[in-house]
Amino acid sequence: MERVPVLKIGDILLVSIQIDMEDQVALQLQEDLADRIVATGCHGVIIDISALDIVDSFVGRTLATIASISRVLDAETVVVGMRPAVAITLVELGLSLPGIRTALNVELGMELLARHRAEEFTDLDELGDEDEADTPAAAAS
Amino acid sequence: MERVPVLKIGDILLVSIQIDMEDQVALQLQEDLADRIVATGCHGVIIDISALDIVDSFVGRTLATIASISRVLDAETVVVGMRPAVAITLVELGLSLPGIRTALNVELGMELLARHRAEEFTDLDELGDEDEADTPAAAAS
Numbered sequence: 001m002e003r004v005p006v007l008k009i010g011d012i013l014l015v016s017i018q019i020d021m022e023d024q025v026a027l028q029l030q031e032d033l034a035d036r037i038v039a040t041g042c043h044g045v046i047i048d049i050s051a052l053d054i055v056d057s058f059v060g061r062t063l064a065t066i067a068s069i070s071r072v073l074d075a076e077t078v079v080v081g082m083r084p085a086v087a088i089t090l091v092e093l094g095l096s097l098p099g100i101r102t103a104l105n106v107e108l109g110m111e112l113l114a115r116h117r118a119e120e121f122t123d124l125d126e127l128g129d130e131d132e133a134d135t136p137a138a139a140a141s
Numbered sequence: 142m143e144r145v146p147v148l149k150i151g152d153i154l155l156v157s158i159q160i161d162m163e164d165q166v167a168l169q170l171q172e173d174l175a176d177r178i179v180a181t182g183c184h185g186v187i188i189d190i191s192a193l194d195i196v197d198s199f200v201g202r203t204l205a206t207i208a209s210i211s212r213v214l215d216a217e218t219v220v221v222g223m224r225p226a227v228a229i230t231l232v233e234l235g236l237s238l239p240g241i242r243t244a245l246n247v248e249l250g251m252e253l254l255a256r257h258r259a260e261e262f263t264d265l266d267e268l269g270d271e272d273e274a275d276t277p278a279a280a281a282s
Contacts, residue, residue, distance in 0.1 A: 005157060005191045005222065007247045009150065014247075016146060018159045050146045081146065106148045106155075 004029045006036045011117075012044040012110060013037065013075075018051040026062040030069060037073045044113035045070045046106055050081030060095045067100050076116055078102065078109040145170045147177045152258075153185040153251060154178065154216075159192040167203040171210060178214045185254035186211045187247055191222030201236045208241050217257055219243065219250040 002025060007014045013036055019025060033045065047063065049055065055063075067077035078101045090097065103109035143166060148155045154177055160166060174186065188204065190196065196204075208218040219242045231238065244250035 002159070003192060004159065005189060007155075007157065007189060007191075007222075009247055009251070014148075014155075016148065016157045016159070018143070018145065018157070048146060048148060050148075051144060081148075106150055110150070 003032070006032050008036070008040055008042065011042055012046055012113060013040065013042045014046050014048065014106065016048040016051065021059045021062055026058075030062070030066055033066060034069050034073060037070060037075050043075050043117055044110075045075050045077040046109045046113070047077065047079045048081045048106060049079060049086070050083065050105075052086065053083070055082070055086050055090055055095075057093065057095055060090070060097055063097065063100055076101070076113055078112055080104065080106055080109040144173070147173050149177070149181055149183065152183055153187055153254060154181065154183045155187050155189065155247065157189040157192065162200045162203055167199075171203070171207055174207060175210050175214060178211060178216050184216050184258055185251075186216050186218040187250045187254070188218065188220045189222045189247060190220060190227070191224065191246075193227065194224070196223070196227050196231055196236075198234065198236055201231070201238055204238065204241055217242070217254055219253055221245065221247055221250040 002019050004015055004017055004019065004025065006029075007016075013033065015029065015033065017029075036042070037045070045066070047066065049059075049063075052059070063077075063079055070077045079097070080103045082102060101112065103112050143160050145156055145158055145160065145166065147170075148157075154174065156170065156174065158170075177183070178186070186207070188207065190200075190204075193200070204218075204220055211218045220238070221244045223243060242253065244253050
């Protein structure tokens with residue numbers, strides 16, 4: 001079975017989708033990505049779709065699922081490299097990829113993630129950092 | 142026709158090969174990459190082959206050609222992500238990828254390129270007098 005590689009670059013995981021997103025490929029990618037986020041502690045995921053001629057509802061759903069999985073693992077997802085024709089078709093199909101951030105290319109995606117991360121820390125600083133309570137509840141018995 | 146995307150990340154062009162390297166795909170990739178090197182002025186090319194199960198003589202030759210084209214355009218090429226089984230098969234086939242630098246993953250490839258670039262500039266500045274002065278203690282003289 002074909003598999004989409006997940007590349008680690010600094011604090012970001014990069015996925016370049018070039019093959020057809022069949023069910024098994026999509027599931028495998030979700031699993032691989034979740035594993036890598038946990039293993040590396042990365043806070044950003046960039047999915048490059050510049051090789052895709054078509055983004056149908058299945059691919060759209062897959063991207064949304066990946067973004068949701070990443071979010072619960074404390075990583076933001078940005079989809080980059082969408083072709084103009086793909087954007088037009090998506091909207092014509094009534095798919096506007098809700099909940100998915102986009103950027104024009106990998107570099108802009110990285111900037112977006114860095115900015116998002118910086119904002120998050122600013123918010124934390126303003127609140128005053130006090131929640132480092134990592135001790136599992138079970139240990140307190 | 143399928144096409145392998147070329148992603149720009151800082152001073153580096155990243156290519157992740159996931160599809161079968163047929164003649165046309167290989168030629169197109171060489172052309173795209175040469176165009177992008179000239180257009181962006183990047184000095185490094187990283188080719189990720191972690192998705193490839195097999196690297197035959199054609200793929201090996203394609204990688205060597207890409208490395209040569211890049212070199213005459215003042216960019217270094219590093220092939221990263223080779224699977225252990227691929228390495229074993231390559232050597233058994235008598236292909237040792239002469240003239241191609243390798244690294245285990247994208248990050249190590251980036252480090253290699255950065256080091257190579259730094260050395261180049263050092264060579265330009267002063268003609269080599271720091272062979273083994275890598276120890277931090279050396280600064281305490």
